[in-house]
Amino acid sequence: xxxxxxxxxxxxxxxxxxxxxxxxxxxxxxxxxxxxxxxxxxxxxxxxxxxxxxxxxxxxxxxxxxxxxxxxxxxxxxxxxxxxxxxxxxxxxxxxxxxxxxxxxxxxxxxxxxx
Amino acid sequence: xxxxxxxxxxxxxxxxxxxxxxxxxxxxxxxxxxxxxxxxxxxxxxxxxxxxxxxxxxxxxxxxxxxxxxxxxxxxxxxxxxxxxxxxxxxxxxxxxxxxxxxxx
Numbered sequence: 001x002x003x004x005x006x007x008x009x010x011x012x013x014x015x016x017x018x019x020x021x022x023x024x025x026x027x028x029x030x031x032x033x034x035x036x037x038x039x040x041x042x043x044x045x046x047x048x049x050x051x052x053x054x055x056x057x058x059x060x061x062x063x064x065x066x067x068x069x070x071x072x073x074x075x076x077x078x079x080x081x082x083x084x085x086x087x088x089x090x091x092x093x094x095x096x097x098x099x100x101x102x103x104x105x106x107x108x109x110x111x112x113x114x115x
Numbered sequence: 116x117x118x119x120x121x122x123x124x125x126x127x128x129x130x131x132x133x134x135x136x137x138x139x140x141x142x143x144x145x146x147x148x149x150x151x152x153x154x155x156x157x158x159x160x161x162x163x164x165x166x167x168x169x170x171x172x173x174x175x176x177x178x179x180x181x182x183x184x185x186x187x188x189x190x191x192x193x194x195x196x197x198x199x200x201x202x203x204x205x206x207x208x209x210x211x212x213x214x215x216x217x218x219x220x
Contacts, residue, residue, distance in 0.1 A: 037158075037211075045150075045158065045201055045211040061208070095157055100205050101148050103169065105157040 002026045002104045004096050009109030014087055022079040022096030022106060030054075030074040033100045036081050038092040039108075046092075048081070050100060086113045116141045116204050120212035126220040133189040135215045137202035142182050146206035149178055149187045152214075153198045161200075162187060194219070 008020040022034070035050035049060035051070045058070050067090075069082040079096050093108040117140040127133050137147065145165040150158040160169045162178035165185060175190045189196055197219060202212040 035209075044214045045152075045203075047203070047209045047211060050209070059209075061210075101160065101163040102150070102158075102203065102205075103160050103163070105159070107157055 002098065004098065004104060004106035006094060006096055006106045006109035009094065009111045011112045011114060012086055013115050014113055016086055017082070017084045018086060018111060020081040020083070020094055020096075020109060020111070022081075024077045024079065024096075024098070027098070029072075029077040032098050034072060034079045035097045035100070035102055036068075036070060036079075037095045037097060037102065037105075038090075039095070040089075040092045043092075048094075051079070083111075086111075088113050116143065116207055116210055118202055118204055118210055118212035120200075120202055120215050122215060123213065124216050124218065126218050127192050128220045129192055129194055131192045133192050133196075133217065135187040135200055135202075135217075137180075137185045137187070137212050139183040139185075139204055141207070143185070143204045143206045145181060146204055147178070147180065147185045148203045148205065149176075150201045150203060151196075151198045152201065158201065192217075 003025045005023045012018050036048040049070050051058045071080045091113045095108045096106050098104040119138045121136045147165050149162040152158040166178045177188050179186050199214045199216045201214045
């Protein structure tokens with residue numbers, strides 16, 4: 001069974017950084033592109049970015065390119081999202097998903113940016 | 116590529132045939148997927164590459180389209196289909212549509 005479990009969310013002050021993790025199991029992690037998507041409270045889905053199997057290609061939505069960094073550790077079957085200079089607009093549930101078509105999703109981790 | 120979904124809210128009855136629209140600002144080359152999101156849950160992939168049904172998804176869901184215009188059809192609405200539906204293009208600079216909320220009439 002494909003399983004994705006996000007962690008690392010919580011309350012963070014404006015201007016600070018936070019790193020999210022996504023632990024994958026039930027499939028061969030290093031065979032798939034992986035992606036991150038977020039959803040602000042009561043809003044729609046926003047694609048953040050994606051990373052290919054060997055980390056040689058990483059794509060971001062333009063508005064987040066300078067704030068967020070996606071990485072992966074294939075030995076640990078884990079995907080990461082490093083977020084910096086966080087603002088209230090970054091308050092959202094953050095999801096990781098498998099594949100360039102986002103076929104499987106985790107349950108998400110909530111990040112709240114507030115003083 | 117911007118995606119415009121219509122309508123934003125759709126009221127329908129159990130048993131209705133329902134059609135949701137997604138229009139791109141440029142050619143999407145069929146790299147279009149549809150997701151269902153129920154309240155408090157993660158999105159679930161229904162359709163990928165315009166018309167390929169994801170494993171485990173009921174056959175009452177189908178997708179069609181080409182170029183800039185795509186459609187998700189539910190042939191006979193079930194009560195458990197009440198949710199918000201998002202289209203997503205992964206052809207160029209991946210983006211989601213704003214969603215169509217499907218409610219019971």
